[in-house]
Amino acid sequence: xxxxxxxxxxxxxxxxxxxxxxxxxxxxxxxxxxxxxxxxxxxxxxxxxxxxxxxxxxxxxxxxxxxxxxxxxxxxxxxxxxxxxxxxxxxxxxxxxxxxxxxxxxxxxxxxxxxxxxxxxxxxxxxxxxxxxxxxxxxxxxxxxxxxxxxxxxxxxxxxxxxxxxxxxxxxxxxxxxxxxxxxxxxxxxxxxxxxxxxxxxxxxxxxxxxxxxxxxxxxxxxxxxxxxxxxxxxxxxxxxxxxxxxxxxxxxxxxxxxxxxxxxxxxxxxxxxxxxxxxxxxxxxxxxxxxxxxxxxxxxxxxxxxxxxxxxxxxxxxxxxxxxxxxxxxxxxxxxxxxxxxxxxxxxxxxxxxxxxxxxxxxxxxxxxxxxxxxxxxxxxxxxxxxxxxxxxxxxxxxxxxxx
Numbered sequence: 001x002x003x004x005x006x007x008x009x010x011x012x013x014x015x016x017x018x019x020x021x022x023x024x025x026x027x028x029x030x031x032x033x034x035x036x037x038x039x040x041x042x043x044x045x046x047x048x049x050x051x052x053x054x055x056x057x058x059x060x061x062x063x064x065x066x067x068x069x070x071x072x073x074x075x076x077x078x079x080x081x082x083x084x085x086x087x088x089x090x091x092x093x094x095x096x097x098x099x100x101x102x103x104x105x106x107x108x109x110x111x112x113x114x115x116x117x118x119x120x121x122x123x124x125x126x127x128x129x130x131x132x133x134x135x136x137x138x139x140x141x142x143x144x145x146x147x148x149x150x151x152x153x154x155x156x157x158x159x160x161x162x163x164x165x166x167x168x169x170x171x172x173x174x175x176x177x178x179x180x181x182x183x184x185x186x187x188x189x190x191x192x193x194x195x196x197x198x199x200x201x202x203x204x205x206x207x208x209x210x211x212x213x214x215x216x217x218x219x220x221x222x223x224x225x226x227x228x229x230x231x232x233x234x235x236x237x238x239x240x241x242x243x244x245x246x247x248x249x250x251x252x253x254x255x256x257x258x259x260x261x262x263x264x265x266x267x268x269x270x271x272x273x274x275x276x277x278x279x280x281x282x283x284x285x286x287x288x289x290x291x292x293x294x295x296x297x298x299x300x301x302x303x304x305x306x307x308x309x310x311x312x313x314x315x316x317x318x319x320x321x322x323x324x325x326x327x328x329x330x331x332x333x334x335x336x337x338x339x340x341x342x343x344x345x346x347x348x349x350x351x352x353x354x355x356x357x358x359x360x361x362x363x364x365x366x367x368x369x370x371x372x373x374x375x376x377x378x379x380x381x382x383x384x385x386x387x388x389x390x391x392x393x394x395x396x397x398x399x400x401x402x403x404x405x
Contacts, residue, residue, distance in 0.1 A: 213244025235304030
């Protein structure tokens with residue numbers, strides 16, 4: 001059984017009982033889950049189900065009967081030899097979360113939050129989303145028998161809208177930015193008692209993303225990687241991955257994690273954290289009108305932005321951006337070297353990885369993990385603009401054969 005010690009304010013450190021609460025009463029800081037972990041070792045997780053629920057003792061669900069699972073997690077950690085050769089890296093790994101059940105990493109936090117909503121006895125769930133979370137929340141809501149309300153910008157990729165609707169979500173397309181959708185979702189969630197997974201369930205929700213640290217550590221045979229390249233929208237995932245590695249160290253499952261380098265990757269046109277990092281500022285200035293093909297990272301006012309900056313300082317990290325063309329080129333490079341088809345957010349990671357190597361910020365012999373967080377089939381429109389169109393030919397064997405070399 002998991003034992004949650006408290007919810008602790010990230011700012012003033014005041015502690016609260018682990019209830020349906022997410023903001024500190026004193027300073028309005030975010031609340032994080034703190035645990036009294038049971039005694040575990042590396043063998044604790046061996047021979048368990050191949051989902052992130054294999055780490056049940058380290059997650060914020062008290063009773064296994066409340067788990068709502070669609071089989072997410074334990075996604076491949078690929079030794080990317082061909083991509084590594086192209087970039088000049090000898091120990092490059094791709095953490096491929098594009099193969100989760102709803103085809104993005106969002107299955108991790110959504111699954112935790114919906115399970116916690118069940119534990120709290122809530123009657124409905126929902127989310128504010130740039131697309132991937134909409135699908136993940138809707139799928140888990142369907143599995144758990146919850147009504148689901150999705151608030152999202154009206155210009156997100158059609159495939160993501162279709163996916164969420166297929167799971168039965170009530171989809172509210174907001175004529176505005178993600179930040180507009182987030183504001184509306186917060187007000188409705190609080191007024192109607194709906195568990196908005198990434199807002200009023202956020203303290204528990206973010207715990208799902210730390211399983212990206214648990215799995216990488218286990219898949220590397222409990223070795224600490226040198227570099228982690230992480231796509232950043234709100235910043236919650238990067239912060240959670242750091243928390244995950246730190247918890248493993250506190251449990252003596254890993255050696256020192258302080259030598260890791262965190263690299264935050266954002267798209268040009270919505271890179272407020274990169275802008276602050278390069279100015280050596282602790283203030284993240286919101287981007288009012290994000291302009292990027294990486295829709296899933298188009299969060300102009302990142303909720304965990306300044307905490308990402310603290311993590312980058314803590315882990316001697318970097319923050320870098322990539323242009324639309326660099327993102328598209330990186331998507332094709334990954335696809336044509338490793339057979340992994342990612343959406344633009346994953347292209348941002350690979351493009352920034354390439355820049356880090358070119359700028360000699362990653363050594364060729366470092367163990368480097370690049371996170372790919374969503375599937376390319378969710379965002380084919382932008383890629384089709386640069387790919388050659390198939391030529392239609394008569395069903396003539398001689399003519400077609402002449403073209404095959």
